[in-house]
Amino acid sequence: MRILVLGSAAGGGFPQWNCLCPVCKLAWSGDKRVTPRSQSSLAVSADGERWLLLNASPDLRQQIIASPCLHPRGAKRQSPIRAVFVTNADVDHLAGLLTLREQQGFTLFGSRATLAQASGGIFGVLNTDLVDTRVAELDAPADTGLGLWVKPFAVPGKVPLYLEGAKVEIGTETEATVGLQIGDGAKSFFYVPGCAEINQGVLKRLSGAELLFFDGTTFTDGEMVDLGLSKKTAWRMGHVAMSGDKGSLNVFAPCGICRKIYVHINNTNPVLIEDSPQRSEAVRAGWDIAYDGMEVSL
Numbered sequence: 001m002r003i004l005v006l007g008s009a010a011g012g013g014f015p016q017w018n019c020l021c022p023v024c025k026l027a028w029s030g031d032k033r034v035t036p037r038s039q040s041s042l043a044v045s046a047d048g049e050r051w052l053l054l055n056a057s058p059d060l061r062q063q064i065i066a067s068p069c070l071h072p073r074g075a076k077r078q079s080p081i082r083a084v085f086v087t088n089a090d091v092d093h094l095a096g097l098l099t100l101r102e103q104q105g106f107t108l109f110g111s112r113a114t115l116a117q118a119s120g121g122i123f124g125v126l127n128t129d130l131v132d133t134r135v136a137e138l139d140a141p142a143d144t145g146l147g148l149w150v151k152p153f154a155v156p157g158k159v160p161l162y163l164e165g166a167k168v169e170i171g172t173e174t175e176a177t178v179g180l181q182i183g184d185g186a187k188s189f190f191y192v193p194g195c196a197e198i199n200q201g202v203l204k205r206l207s208g209a210e211l212l213f214f215d216g217t218t219f220t221d222g223e224m225v226d227l228g229l230s231k232k233t234a235w236r237m238g239h240v241a242m243s244g245d246k247g248s249l250n251v252f253a254p255c256g257i258c259r260k261i262y263v264h265i266n267n268t269n270p271v272l273i274e275d276s277p278q279r280s281e282a283v284r285a286g287w288d289i290a291y292d293g294m295e296v297s298l
Contacts, residue, residue, distance in 0.1 A: 216262025
């Protein structure tokens with residue numbers, strides 16, 4: 001399998017268009033210790049010709065242009081993108097579907113809850129004569145027809161921001177937020193771009209994995225609050241922080257995961273600074289920090 005990181009940042013990208021937090025200031029000033037990143041998405045292929053997208057970022061057009069393997073070739077209208085699997089109904093994961101509206105056939109996979117938001121309304125621009133929508137059941141491998149299977153599983157999370165009511169449940173495990181296991185019949189890896197808590201179920205499933213792409217949104221739970229940018233902690237946003245007793249650096253340490261890569265990294269996260277103490281801490285713990293264009297082979 002070829003796995004290409006199309007975008008490695010959280011919603012808003014890095015630098016975020018309206019942000020002058022300490023990390024974004026470095027990017028706006030052209031500091032070489034930071035590298036701009038687009039919003040989170042992966043592309044996977046078993047044969048290097050047909051590609052499956054994991055989430056459809058608002059930056060998808062830019063990501064396609066930056067990735068020669070996704071450029072059209074052959075027919076007048078053609079794309080190597082043959083399928084998309086969306087992990088939740090966040091705007092950051094669905095908006096890129098609007099880029100794929102140009103009379104192009106592909107298969108769209110997701111849970112019932114997620115596909116309910118990705119059909120009708122503005123997404124009605126997707127031509128249903130060309131776009132095949134398929135519900136993926138939890139804990140059941142879905143055959144993509146591309147030499148790849150994808151098995152979704154529930155992880156602690158929450159509903160998308162635009163669906164929140166007066167009372168919001170954080171950490172519930174439903175089909176609203178899923179992680180994915182992707183395999184080609186020989187090897188497999190995990191993709192979990194959003195997770196509110198690493199509980200025993202998550203630990204059991206991910207322990208011993210050959211490769212894990214995991215939620216790296218913030219370094220501390222109170223990062224956005226401490227910077228005066230939000231009243232919401234990482235937990236309240238549906239994400240687990242990297243640091244702390246319950247953070248991913250600590251909890252995953254004894255789990256025997258061969259390679260661990262942080263994705264969905266918020267613009268405020270100091271691990272984006274190459275010589276920061278936080279980056280050093282993550283690297284010492286065996287983590288890579290994803291960047292746009294990063295490629296991994298299994």
